[in-house]
Amino acid sequence: MSLALIAALPFLGALLPGLMIRAGRNACAAATGSVTLLALVLLALQAPAVLRGEVVQTRIEWLPALGLNANFFLDGLGLMFAGLILGIGLLIILYARFYLAKSDPMGQFFTYLLLFQGAMVGIVLSDNILLLLIFWELTSLSSFLLIGYWKHLHEGRQGARMALAVTGGGGLAMIAGMLILGQIAGSYDLTVILQNKDIIQASPYYLPALILILIGAFTKSAQFPFHFWLPHAMAAPTPVSAYLHSATMVKAGIFLMARMWPVLSGTFEWFVIVTSVGLITMVMAAKIALYKDDLKALLAFSTVSHLGLITMLLGFGTPEAATVAIFHILNHAVFKAALFMTAGIVDHETHTRDLRRLGGLRTLMPVTFAIAAIASLSMAGIPPLNGFLSKEMMLEEAAHVGWPNPWMIGILATLGALLSVAYSFRFLVHGFLGPVRDDYPHKPHDPAFGLWAAPGLLAVLVVLVGLMPNLMLGWLLNPAASATTGRGIFTNIYHWHGLEAAALWMSLAAVGGGLVLLGAYPRLRALWDATPRPEAKRIFDGVVESLAQASRTITGILHNGRFSRSMVLAVLTTAILSLFAFLTATPHVPGTRAMLPVDPVVLGLWLVLVIAAVATPFLHRNRLVALILTGVVGLLIAPLFAFFSAPDLALTQLSVEVVTLLLMLLALNFLPKETPVESRRSRRLRDAGIAGIAGLGIGGLAYAMMTRAPAFDPISAFHWAQSKPGAGGTNAVNTIIVDFRGYDTFGEIIVLGIAALVIYALSEALLRDPAVTARLGTLPKSVEAADRHPMMLVVATRLLLPMAMMVGVYIYLRGHNLPGGGFVAGLVFSIAYLMQYMASGYDWSHSRQRYDHHVLIGWGVLIAALSGVGAWAFGLPFLTSGFAYVHLEPLEEFELATAAIFDLGVFLCVLGAVLLALASLSRLALRTGEGPNTTAHDLEEAR
Amino acid sequence: MEALLASAIGLLTAVGIYLMLRLRTFPVILGLTFLSYAVNVFIFVSGRLAVNAAPIVGTIDTPADPLPQALVLTAIVISFGMTAVIMIMAIGGHLQAGHDRIDLDEDQA
Incomplete structure (x- = not known):
């Protein structure tokens, strides 16, 4: 349970910020932080077992038939990532508290942040890959909200859209890949999949699954050629960039590659695709980063480059390289989050992030400078900081890859490192060193402690890990690397590998070359500015625009605003497809099932029905006639149902038809009485x-x-057999409705209730529209009826009311065993009520009613739900019904069933919905100029 | 008997679609009602026809198929809800626009 709780906590906690913001910004941030802290503590409680090498599991069955279960597991890799997400999350919350301006809605921000956090934790803790995919999509959605947080910024909205399109699109590919993988392995649980390397790699579907999953991972982790969205996502507030775009979300793709490493890696395909994509990304993004003037853009491309580095390491396919990858994930998260926060501080204090307008901040912002210096030197890979350690190990691994020739990957990796040195130094030198300027947009000084506390702590970590890597991180790195590679890893990290280590010379070359590049920067920059480059955003916008144009064209053809046209197209398409299916299927042979002999009664009904139906299209211009003909057809269907052994349907059809006719008659008041020839x-x-x-x-x-027997045996044999012993009723139709398929019925009465509420809301909106009320006043009044409320009708309906109610109660009570039930009873009650409305008018009747129809709907749904929830008390699933036979003197033995309570809910909901729908229409009628009636009937002369 | 019902279903469908192709709201709604009749009866007859075989336990051994009946029962009630919603939309359209044509005007299309 505990693991599920860790993943669920941020989601539950997402409710808090919105509420706590009323108590102030500090309370809001504190509430958010405590949620994250609690999740972190729960995680820490699991840590000892995981670090001993155990795998903690939580299994919750959800849809076992589909292989979709809420299974979670925690091993070293999951622990490392979850710790990273929650730990950095805490620092980000602290930082964001001081970063966000007073005018920014902080409650929203923290809600989005917690949603994102929950989704991320969900990804790294999921055992079931279908569950993982759900969390994966949730990160795309929540990051969309976070990137677009500053809704007033055009770039923010565009960046959010682009990120969603790219990562969401990749997510779709990954869903396909994961489904294939699950099919190959025969299970959707990672713990099972990870055991089946041989089966998966031998499968002919290995390559498609690999490519699809990698597309998902590459888009998320901004790998070439999907890297372009990340820099545009930098329009987000800096805490978001620091959290999503350095420490967590962009690492989700990396996490997935690490997670799947034991089963997917080791093949030539994996090596070639992953290594080359990582390598290209690393070098290309590092080069672009060098020429970016915006601090955050520089950091964004540097992040892309470092992600490429990690991808490449995973691509090598050796346990050693994978271990380095895991180590670098940790190091990069720490120094890059610090750098982003520093960039945010600079922006916050100087009101610019443009390197061309900065410089000389060293003396003005000494604390910020110190943090920036430590973090950027670590990014450059200068000893003894943590970035140095993993970069050195990376170069060593790259030097020993012998493909496609002994030196190519080593040289390219060195080139990437060299560029990385150059942009890291540029960040530091052009931003902080040099002379103090007098043209900053805002006079800079160090921020309040709250803002630099988080990056300061990270900078301390950079140094400590750099100095004592094994002590600081060994405990976490070894279990994480072991979990990634599926074998015991006990690595020892050294600062000095000896003079003969290739990495030493590569590293030296990188630092030297990087400094040379920085020295020649002005000339290189001029060259860069002069070379034309493809603009990824323009290409992306072009693709999106052409897709949108294509959809518009298709939609324009199908739906040009003419309903009849889309209707014709729909009917013809269906007809053509059906004809195609009919002609291409096995040749048609007439059915052989024996037909029933024609009964004269049915023949008579059929004749009248045909006459009425055929007459309708010819006479439909007179709407009253058309309505009567429709009613005739509808009412004739009821005896047909009765004849063919469906008494329940006959009752329902009859009562619904009456209600429908009343509704349409009422509606005709507000519509023209004739349909013109057009x-x-x-x-x-x-x-x-x-x-x-x-x-x-x-x-x-x-x-x-x-004329054919069913192709498959009907499942209703089960319902029939179980109707009495299982559900306690002899009317199989009713037991299906209230018991076997009770869930469906529950949904249906809710739909019916919603429909009635929609009608009420629409009529309410109409009544508020002055143009509508004006037009209502001018509608032609009908003059056919001399009496509005004739006394004979009033007296008759009054007499009928109690009798109709008794019939309704009777129908309701017998429903479980004989034709009847809540639906029909509700309709009978409705008709009895509607007759009062018709006889004495809306005002008179409604003022004598002590409750609203809405209440009936609400109680109906509530009672039905409670009767279902009641089953939980006995440890049974929702809506399991129970029944018992009771013998009370002097009554006969009778049955009590929970299904009857459910049916009562159905009854109330139907009654409320029908009355509310009709009453809403009646309220419109009040505005047609007829005065409200206060007496039950009128005796005065009409006209 | 099967032929009678099948022809009735076909006729109801045809009348429904013809009316739905009209240009004013009221006949379209009537058309929809016809179509609902046709669909409900169609689903009902998918349980095949049986006479004097109401599915009440204890009265008969080989009953009519109760499942399509249960489906159609709720469908009938839902059809009413749907018709009512469309009806209020039609009324609203007429009261707001001053006419009850269903197609958009040329300049709105």
């Missing part, structure tokens, strides 16, 4: 042709179906 004869013929084709097709299909 289409030409040719068009009407065309429409008739299309309708005829559809009718022939559906009728033929129905005929073919009915």
Whole structure:
């Protein structure tokens, strides 16, 4: 449970900042921080076991049939990443508290941040890869919110969109890859997949799965050619850049490659793809970073470059290289987060991040300078800082890769390191050294302690790890590397590898070359500025725009604002596809199932139905006639249901038809009574042709179906057999509705309730529109009825009300065993009520009602839900019903079933929904100029 | 008997689609109602036709298939909800725009 809780905590905690912001910014940040701290403590409690080499697991079954379970596991790699996410997260929260301006909505920021944090922790703790994919997509979504946090900034919105498009698109590829992987391994649990290296690598689907998963990882970790989104995401507030774009999210791709390393690596394909992508990214991004003037852009490309370095190391496929990769992940997270925060401080204090406008900050901001110096020297790989250690080890590994020839990868890696030295020094020299200037946009000085505390702590770590790597990180690095590679790793990190180590000379070359580059910077820059380069953003925008244009064109063809056109297209497409299926399938043979003999009663019903249906299109211009014909057809269906052994359906159809007719009659008050002739004869013929084709097709299909036995055995045999023993009722239709498929019914009554509420809301909105109320007043009044509320009708409905209610109660009570039930009972009650409305008018009836219809819907859903939740008390799943037979003198033995409570919820919901829908329409009628009625009936002369 | 029902389903479908191709809201809604009838009956007959075989335990051994009946029962009620929502939309459209045409005007399209 504990692991699931660690992942869930940030999500639950995401509710806090929004509430706590009312108590002030400090309280808000403190609440956010305490959530993260709590998660970190829970993680630390698991740490001893993990560091001993155990794997902690939490398994929660969710949809076992689909292999989708909420399984979590924690090993060394997960522990390292989770610690990184939560630890750096804490520092970021502290930093953001002081970084955000008063005008920034801090509650929102921390909510987004915690959502992101939860998603990240979820990724690194997931055992089930489907679960992992969900968290993966959640990071894309939450980072979209964070990047676009400053909604007023154009670049922020664009950067957020681009990040979402690229990482989200990559995520889709990864879903496909993961599904293939799961299919090959026969399980979606990582712990199982990781044991099946041989099966996976022997599978013909290995390469497609590999490529798809790598696309996901590369997009997330900004690897070439998907690297372009990361610099644009820098429009985010600096705490976001420091958190997402250096320490955590961009490392998710790396994490995934590390996680999958035991099963995916070691093949030639893996080596070539991963190594070359990493190498290209490393060198190319380092070169671009050198020419960036914006501090954050420089750091962004440097991050891309370092991610490339880690990717390359993972690509080598040796346990040693993978260990170095893990080590560098830690080091990079520490120094790069510090650097981003420093850049944020500079921006905060001087109001610019442009290196051309900076310089000389060393004396003005000594503390910031110290932090920046330590972190950037570490990034350059200068001893004895932590960046030096991992870079040295990286060069050593690169020097020993013998492919495609003994020296190529070594030289390129050295080139990357050289460029890295150059831009690191440029960051420091052009930003902080040099003479003090007098044209800063804002007079700079060191910030308050709160702002530099977090980067300061990281800088201390940079030094400590650099000096005592084994003591500081060995305890974490070894379990993490062991978990990554799947074998015991006990590495010892040295500062000095001896004169014969290739890395020493490569490192020296890098530092020397880097300094030379920096010296020649002005001339190089002139050359760079003069060379044309492809602009990734322009290409991306072009692709997006052409896709959008294509969608617009297609949409324009299908939906040009004419409903009839899309309708015609839909019908014709369906007809053509069906015809195609019919012609290409096995040749058609007539069905052989015996048909029932024609019954004269059914024939009579059928005749009337056909006459009414055929007459409707010819007479539909008079809307009242059309409505009556529709009602005739609907009412005729009820006896058909009854005849063919569906008494429940007959009852429902009958009562719904009455309610529908009332509704339409009421609606006709507000609509024209005639439909004018607008289409030409040719068009009407065309429409008739299309309708005829559809009718022939559906009728033929129905005929073919009915003259054949079912292709598969109907599952209802189970329902039939279990109706009495399982659900305690003899009416199989009712037991299916309230018991076997109770969940469906629960959803359906909610939908019905929502529909009624929508109707209420729409009518409410209409009533608020002055143009609408004005038009309502001018609607022609009907003059057919002389009496508004005739006394005979009033008296008759009053008499009927209690009887109808008794019938409703009877139908409800017998529903479980005989035709009836909550649906029908609700409709019968509705009709009884509606008759009062019709007879005495809305005002009179409504003022005599002590509750609103909304309340009925609410109680209905609530009662149904409670009857379902009740099952939990007995340890049974939601909506499991129970029943018992009770014998009370002097009554006969009777049955009590929880399904009856559920059915009561159905009853209330149906009643409330029908009444609310009709009452909403009636409220419109009040504005047509007829005065409200306060008496039950009118006796005065009309006209 | 099967032929009667099949032809009725086909006819209801055709009338429904013809009315849905009209240009005013009211006939379109009636068309939708017809189409609902057709679909509901279609689903119902997928359980095949049976006479005097209501699925009540204890009264009969080989009942009509209860599952399509349960599906159609809820479908009938939901159809009502849907019709009511569309109806209020049609009324709103008419009251706000002053006409009840369903197609957008040329300049809006």
